[in-house]
Amino acid sequence: MTPSRPTLLPILAISTTILVWATAFPAIKLALTQLEPLPLASIRYAIAAVLAAMWLIWNRPARMPLPHLLLCAGCGIVGGAGYSVLLNIGQQTVAAGAASFLIKTESLWMATFAVVLLKERFPPIAWGGTLLCIVGIGLIASAQAGGLTLNSGAAFVLGAALCSATGFTVQRQLVSRYGALHVAAVMFISAALALSPWLSQALAQTGKASLAVQGWIGFLGIFPTAIGLVCWAYALGTFGVARAGNFLYLIAPIAMLIAWLIAGEPPKMSTVLGGMLILAGVVIVNMRGKTVQAPVDVRTEAPATDTAKL
Template sequence: MTTTPALQRTWLPGAAAAFTLVCWASAFVAIRHLGHEVTPGALTIGRLGIASVVLGLMVFRRPRTWPRGGEWVLLVACGVMWFGIYNLALNEAERRIDAGTAAMLIQIGPLLVALLAAVFLDERLTRWLVIGIAIGFAGVAIIALANDQSGDRDLWGVLLTVLAAITYGIGVVCQKPLTRRLHPFEITFLACVMGLLTASPFTGEFVDLVQHGSTESWLWILYLGVFPTALAFSTWAFALTHMDAGRLAITTFLVPVIAIALAAVLLGETPPALAYVGGLLCVVGVLVSRRRTRVREPLVDVPEEQPV
């Protein structure tokens, strides 16, 4: 029995989204595992370097549509913020806090995307969005309190993760207009290269990793570069072009759940008990921000990816 094109269009975007979520969740665990041996800068260069090679092979095997004019500005901003600073901040954060806590904190990303879209994409700033942002950041405060029992080290981890979420929000808003004309592989490849250039000041740390890094560390870095980055970013962009952004964004709530389960099995660690309350508030904040008022108001039509 052959599969009809209509059926393919039905299940392929969902499968792409599911693959992406599992890859992103596992990335939190991989980063946490590598944090005690690999520096944030070296990890960023290794991960993005491998991803750039894989994506380059995908891009240059097919006809290409290169950015033009203002699209280059958006690509540079997306790459520097989302691929460069995001990775550097998150890698450093996960040396201080567990993978599950980091995954929960990143849930404020959709709130930041909605807020930035209201400012820069002329989306309406609704009452529910403001309430949702307040609830979400209350959740961040609770997570910070839960992680501050060991002193400033864990608090800095929380703040760095929030910084990562902010740069992610900026990157998503910059990426959305690019999807109208450019192929997902092209966007991801060029943004990845921009992120790699952003991390270039840490080349010395990467050279040290090449000389002294263990085989196990390199296998983890290879995994991060190929799956959560090169493939998962591209499959999410593919899903975004075939599914409603709002419905797709809701699925990212599964990432912390998967990350916590994987961390418990592979690393033997779980977030502090109070952090679960904060994580729940972050999710509630996003859900509240998506409510419609009685006067019909458009939802923020931007993708709430949660890449790591």
């Protein structure tokens, strides 16, 4: 009889992935107490870029043609640097748990791109899911400073979701051709280069920060990127993309709980209700019966409609 496939390591891998990605949101909130948004994004991607360069030197993947390399770099600038900067700015006033739910609206942007650019069908049930998300966004934004005005924190977080979705749309063919780890490495390096003008300021602010904040900065650069990515890739090999992707819906609720425990942000009822509506809407939109393959998030190697942002 064939021995059963061991499941402990894949379960530990997926659990680690969910934990570090959920912790990223309160970690950003805590780091922002002593670092400004752009320097924080800069040093985070600088750490990720060092790890990415080490992987490239060790693995020596085939070089991308220049047009694809530039396209991948553009994904890193928009979907990496742009995402991180806007999320950091937004989380100055938006609670970590609320931000983790708002980021899930990237699936709505992905659906919009699929309909407009790829001419995919968007059935009535998907519009119903979209409506649930919009109501959820309104509930969460109403409890944040500034509501959902153009300059409010919630608007910046939603802008981060748009940057993320744009990167996913563009990188789809790159990931299928070169692999998620290769594309991720190029994106991390390009994002770090784009944010390099703020690196000296980041180093100065980090040097003056408390040991606790320095620890969270190191955590953001190492765990949600390198360790989370490796664990996620391992889990995908056992569970498969569809099954493993379902676990990612746990990230936003767990992020809200962790923010309560370590950042002192008790969840508001509006955040809980709005978050549940957003997750329900995202699930409905993702079940609309698409015929094309879902883009892959190179930060997570998950379908882009099931991502969690760092």
